[in-house]
Amino acid sequence: MKRNIFITAFYFAIVFFVSSNFAFASASGHNLFKKYYCIDCHILGHEGGTVGPDLSNVGKTKSLSWIKAQIFHPGSHFTRGTKAEINGKIYLVRMPGFKTIPDSAVDRLAEYIKKFPSLMKNLNYKRPPEGMRLFEKDNCIACHRIDGIGAKVGPDLSHIGKTKSLSWIESQIVDPKVHFTYGVPATINGRTYLVIMPEFKNISASQLDTIAKYLKSLK
Ligand code: HEC
Ligand code: HEC
Structure with a gap:
């Protein structure tokens, strides 16, 4: 040197x-x-x-x-x-x-x-959980909110883990039509949404697992 x-x-x-x-x-x-x-x-x-x-x-x-x-x-x-x-x-x-x-x-x-x-x-710095980062990276945040951050096109997911199972959340991500009929309105927690969530078919198994477990942890 x-x-x-x-x-x-x-x-x-x-x-x-x-x-x-x-x-x-x-x-x-x-x-x-x-x-x-x-x-x-x-x-x-x-x-x-x-x-x-x-x-x-x-x-x-x-x-x-x-x-x-x-x-x-x-x-x-x-x-x-x-x-x-x-x-x-x-x-x-x-x-x-x-x-x-x-x-x-x-x-x-x-x-x-x-x-x-x-x-x-x-700084009392805490790294956000990996699932939260993927939630942003995979653009879920363009339609959903968690703790006040994100959009309102789809339901607020801040407490989704309280009522939905892990496997329910997983199938909602890869194949929402199992739960909702595409293109028609659905009422979720007292609000009506047009069912338009895309299928995340190409998401890797480990990403799916990480996001779904993160959402399941939101009580
Ligand atoms: C093209 C990707 C790439 C870039 C750019 C890069 N690194 Fe790395 N870095 C690696 C990989 C892969 C390793 C694992 C060991 C190796 O490849 O030498 C590593 C290892 C390290 C480690 C050792 C980590 C450990 O826990 O032992 C340090 C420190 C580090 N990088 C610092 C830097 C810094 C500072 C820069 C910018 C000046 C930088 N790196 C740029 C890929 C990169
Ligand atoms: C283009 C907007 C859009 C994107 C992007 C999107 N969603 Fe959705 N999501 C919706 C809408 C609208 C609904 C309501 C039902 C439906 O459309 O299937 C929904 C429903 C859900 C539900 C069920 C909510 C409930 O309370 O029943 C979960 C869980 C969910 N989305 C997770 C995700 C995750 C995770 C991602 C990212 C990998 C994502 N969504 C990306 C719009 C979106």
């Missing part, structure tokens, strides 16, 4: 110039996490991709220098193209080495990841 001192100095001069104009906002840890595409493959907090492991707690077990090395040269920890087990899940090792990120940005990024667990704790 030897770098030409003049380039480093030049970089600092630019960072200082830029950040003094933008009140340091552009260099915050989370912005770097997005800027350098980490977020495409990793969750930190509640958003991000799942190609690589969730990094929300990696700071608890890995040192700052370990995290920096992972960013520059993942090959020093994992063998590319093989499978690695990380926190009980199997990943194909394919993280690119980010050799072109300036040292100071790597420092910031690694420090942010390292202290993220305590940041989360201080």
Whole structure:
């Protein structure tokens, strides 16, 4: 990681110039996490991709220098193209080495990841349940509300688990016509809806299971 001192100095001069104009906002840890595409493959907090492991707690077990090395040269920890087990899940090792990120940005990024667990704790941060995230991702939220968030095209699902069984909820998602006749009005909890819920036939078995169990948990 030897770098030409003049380039480093030049970089600092630019960072200082830029950040003094933008009140340091552009260099915050989370912005770097997005800027350098980490977020495409990793969750930190509640958003991000799942190609690589969730990094929300990696700071608890890995040192700052370990995290920096992972960013520059993942090959020093994992063998590319093989499978690695990380926190009980199997990943194909394919993280690119980010050799072109300036040292100071790597420092910031690694420090942010390292202290993220305590940041989360201080903010009393709770990750929303996976089912809730899928509920948004699969666009159920475009028609349904839970706890005041979402739309009113379909019924409010905030207490659906009180009256409906898990298997009832599952069949409603993959094949609503088992319960309701498409295109005609139906009265549900005292309100009338036009029956238009689409069939989610292509949903994977595990997604279906996660969403249905989440809805069943809403009492
Ligand atoms: C193309 C997807 C991808 C991108 C982009 C990516 N990673 Fe990774 N990352 C992975 C994968 C897959 C692993 C598992 C081991 C490996 O591939 O080296 C991993 C592993 C890690 C680990 C170790 C996690 C652990 O619990 O042991 C850290 C830390 C990490 N990445 C940080 C970052 C940071 C910071 C960035 C952005 C600069 C980033 N990653 C960008 C895919 C990615
Ligand atoms: C285009 C709007 C729309 C979308 C998208 C939609 N729904 Fe529905 N949903 C409805 C409507 C309207 C009803 C009323 C009955 C029907 O249409 O089958 C309903 C009924 C339900 C019910 C039964 C409610 C009750 O009280 O009986 C559940 C459970 C449900 N939807 C879950 C979901 C889930 C989970 C998703 C996402 C995977 C989803 N819905 C996506 C419109 C939608």
